[in-house]
Amino acid sequence: xxxxxxxxxxxxxxxxxxxxxxALRRAKRGTRYYKACYQSRCYNGxxxxxxxxxxDYLCQxxxxxxxxxxxxxxxxxxxxxxxxxxxxxxxxxxxxxxxxNWNSTVLRGxxxxxxxxxANSLGLxxxxxxxxxxxxxKPWCYVYKRTQIxxxxxxxxxxxxxxxxxxxxxGSGQTYRGxxxxxxxxxxxxxxxxxxxxxxxxxxxxxxxxxLGLGSxxxxxxxxGDxxxxxxxxxxxxxxxxxxxxxxxxxxxxxxTPRRPGPSSDQDSNKGTCGQRADNxxxxxxxxxxxxTRQTDITEQPWQAAINVYRPRNKAHFFLCGxxxxxxxxxxxxxxxxxxxxxxxxxxxxxxxxxxxxxxxSEQIFEVEKYWIHEKYNEENFDNDIVLLKxxxxxxxxxxxxxxxxxxxxxxxxxxxxxxxECEISGYGKEKEFDAMYSERVxxxxxxxxxxxxxxxxxxxxxxxxxxxxxxxxxxxxxxACKGDSGGPLVCPKDGRMTxxxxxxxxxxxxxxxxxxxxxxxxxxTDWISGKKRSGQ
Numbered sequence: 001x002x003x004x005x006x007x008x009x010x011x012x013x014x015x016x017x018x019x020x021x022x023a024l025r026r027a028k029r030g031t032r033y034y035k036a037c038y039q040s041r042c043y044n045g046x047x048x049x050x051x052x053x054x055x056d057y058l059c060q061x062x063x064x065x066x067x068x069x070x071x072x073x074x075x076x077x078x079x080x081x082x083x084x085x086x087x088x089x090x091x092x093x094x095x096x097x098x099x100x101n102w103n104s105t106v107l108r109g110x111x112x113x114x115x116x117x118x119a120n121s122l123g124l125x126x127x128x129x130x131x132x133x134x135x136x137x138k139p140w141c142y143v144y145k146r147t148q149i150x151x152x153x154x155x156x157x158x159x160x161x162x163x164x165x166x167x168x169x170x171g172s173g174q175t176y177r178g179x180x181x182x183x184x185x186x187x188x189x190x191x192x193x194x195x196x197x198x199x200x201x202x203x204x205x206x207x208x209x210x211x212l213g214l215g216s217x218x219x220x221x222x223x224x225g226d227x228x229x230x231x232x233x234x235x236x237x238x239x240x241x242x243x244x245x246x247x248x249x250x251x252x253x254x255x256x257t258p259r260r261p262g263p264s265s266d267q268d269s270n271k272g273t274c275g276q277r278a279d280n281x282x283x284x285x286x287x288x289x290x291x292x293t294r295q296t297d298i299t300e301q302p303w304q305a306a307i308n309v310y311r312p313r314n315k316a317h318f319f320l321c322g323x324x325x326x327x328x329x330x331x332x333x334x335x336x337x338x339x340x341x342x343x344x345x346x347x348x349x350x351x352x353x354x355x356x357x358x359x360x361x362s363e364q365i366f367e368v369e370k371y372w373i374h375e376k377y378n379e380e381n382f383d384n385d386i387v388l389l390k391x392x393x394x395x396x397x398x399x400x401x402x403x404x405x406x407x408x409x410x411x412x413x414x415x416x417x418x419x420x421x422e423c424e425i426s427g428y429g430k431e432k433e434f435d436a437m438y439s440e441r442v443x444x445x446x447x448x449x450x451x452x453x454x455x456x457x458x459x460x461x462x463x464x465x466x467x468x469x470x471x472x473x474x475x476x477x478x479x480x481a482c483k484g485d486s487g488g489p490l491v492c493p494k495d496g497r498m499t500x501x502x503x504x505x506x507x508x509x510x511x512x513x514x515x516x517x518x519x520x521x522x523x524x525x526t527d528w529i530s531g532k533k534r535s536g537q
Contacts, residue, residue: 043193044210046070066361069120071216072127074400078159081179083132083139085217086156089400091128091141093152098273098401099128099141106149107142121193123216127402128273130154168249173222173229176246181218181231183242189218189231196239197232220244273401275409275497277302296444298354298362301426303408303489303500304442305331306356307389310346317348322427322488323389324500325351325407329398330533331389333487334505334520335377338387344368349391352404355441356428362404366391372532374525381464385505385520387487388532408491409499413526417501419451423472423492425504425517427485447472449492449501450516459515461508468524470502473516490519 042048042059046069049058061070076088091099100107103114103126112133114124122133130139140153169176181189190196192214193204202223204214212223220229229244277299298304305323310316321337331349347368353360369392374384391398399405426444455471457463465471472490490502502519 042207043067043069043071043204043215044073045207047207067125067127068361071120071123071125072129078157079139080159082135082137083130083156084135085123085215085219086130086132086139087123087216088129088156089127090130090139090154090156090397091401092155093130093141093143094155095143095152097143097145097152099130099143099154100149101126101128101403102131102142103127110142110149118195121191121195121216129400130156167246169222169229169246170249172225172227173220173246174225176220176222176229177213178219178246180220180229180244180246182244183220183231183233184245185233185235185242187233187235187242189220189244190233191216191218192221192232194218194232196234200232220246274407275303275491275494275499276406277403277498296426296442298352298404298442300444301424301442301489301491302352302402302404302406303491303498304351304426305333306350306353306428307331307333307337307487308348308350309342310348319356319428320347321486322429322504323349324487324489324503325399325405326410326500326529327407327533328401329391329393331391332500332503332522332529333387333389334503335373335385335387336379336382336505337487338371338373339379344370347371347389349389351399352402353442354404357440362402364399364405366393366398368392370536372536374528381466382506382518383464383466383468386503386525386528388529390536408489409494409497410526410529411494411499411501411523413523415494415499415501415523417449417492417494420448421492422446422448423490423501424498425472425485425488425490427488427504429485429488445474447474447490447517455516455518460518463506463508465518468521469505469518470521471516471518472502 044062044065046059046061046065049060059068059070061067064073064075066072066074071087072089073087074089076086079086093099102112102119102124107113112122112124113119114126116122116124119125123131124133128141130141132139138153139156140151142149142151167178167180169178183189191204192202192209193216197203202212202214203209204216206212206214209215213219213221214223218231220231222229227243229246230241231244232239232241235242303325305325307320307323308317309320311318321333323331323333325331345367349366349368351364351366352362369390371387371389373387377384377386399407401407423446424444425447426442428439428442450471450473452470455465455469457465485504486506488504489500490504491498492501493499500522502522505518505520507517508515
């Protein structure tokens with residue numbers, strides 16, 4: 001009898017175990033227990049990967065998404081409704097001002113910053129993209145108004161009118177992608193990325209979230225084939241769920257996926273952010289561009305570009321020269337780098353990369369649509385050693401500004417800075433003249449502007465110096481540009497911003513004491529640059 005009773009108890013335990021497993025699978029709104037990557041917050045189908053030597057995690061993003069948590073949708077060009085769920089990359093206000101990074105220290109004390117506990121759910125982070133964290137009428141951002149910080153709405157267009165046709169559902173509404181966010185009982189839906197539903201089966205961090213219509217919004221959805229779209233709600237001090245009241249489509253109504261048009265305003269304005277690093281006021285160590293043992297980070301020179309060229313024989317891109325970002329779709333470099341007259345299709349511009357060969361989450365890579373070598377470029381003495389590249393884009397917006405990618409300011413025509421003004425140079429070039437390899441990491445050096453009466457052929461081994469050139473160097477003979485740095489920036493402080501005074505051109509060796517480097521004088525070319533930009537629009 002005891003043996004029979006024991007068998008019955010064993011069978012009962014097995015049944016309970018199986019029932020629990022079935023219940024867990026069926027409890028669509030129940031708690032989900034994670035073993036690995038349980039703190040993952042990878043949006044839009046990003047894959048969570050645990051770090052090897054720490055408790056951190058990394059998100060591997062699918063195509064079209066970026067950000068530490070794959071939360072940024074690089075193809076989102078319009079807003080639905082009030083734009084609360086907008087997670088695109090537009091960063092210009094309606095007055096043309098560049099938005100301030102939500103993580104910037106200048107926003108301390110503001111209500112909405114990337115430092116809020118629920119910043120991720122609000123779309124705020126280490127970026128300056130337009131967002132609507134407070135349920136305003138449209139996305140907005142903080143901007144500079146002279147010396148003050150204000151906020152302005154952004155210029156994003158609304159998605160096409162045919163989006164309204166999605167406000168009805170077909171069948172049980174599993175394909176419903178409308179914007180209703182209130183349940184039949186009148187409760188407001190919680191966002192699918194609300195911290196309250198982190199452990200629910202259906203939230204914005206599922207690997208198939210985007211396919212199910214879940215994301216950084218609180219619109220009703222039906223991810224599990226229920227009777228109709230539903231959402232999580234917080235009612236009577238309790239987290240629960242409710243069905244939404246959505247009408248069924250008539251036979252004549254069809255679901256149309258909206259186009260994603262680009263913004264209609266001027267996308268190439270860099271006013272407001274040019275020449276400003278993540279923190280222009282903090283003290284920075286002096287990193288040598290040549291001969292030094294310490295190197296810098298791309299956030300110190302966010303306008304630095306690397307220009308690569310495709311070599312058919314090797315079937316790969318190879319580093320060619322440096323470049324300087326002056327606007328979203330425009331990069332300056334040295335004309336002598338392009339003497340082979342490469343076809344634009346062979347060129348590639350890389351922005352936001354600290355390590356020259358290593359990919360990073362902050363990098364932005366572009367093809368080149370066209371480039372203009374100065375008509376009077378002289379191959380013998382490098383006079384007019386300047387070239388302007390236009391990056392390829394289908395929407396008129398190329399580089400998305402971030403702490404790692406920012407344009408430098410162009411000088412006013414005729415601007416003259418005092419002799420011996422301390423400036424900066426940067427690049428991926430060789431550390432020594434006869435090194436076999438280019439630097440693996442971007443470097444930065446400090447040089448001073450030489451007086452024009454000392455910028456003569458006598459200190460440059462007899463080579464000609466024209467009025468279109470300027471000299472700069474480190475009187476200690478430590479910091480200097482070298483091979484591979486050509487085309488990179490010589491930037492100097494002016495009114496609290498870094499201004500492009502020269503493009504690295506040529507020199508007599510690298511780092512010789514009492515021998516300056518020679519740079520293309522940008523103040524001579526501001527009209528030329530403006531003219532080419534207008535003709536290339």
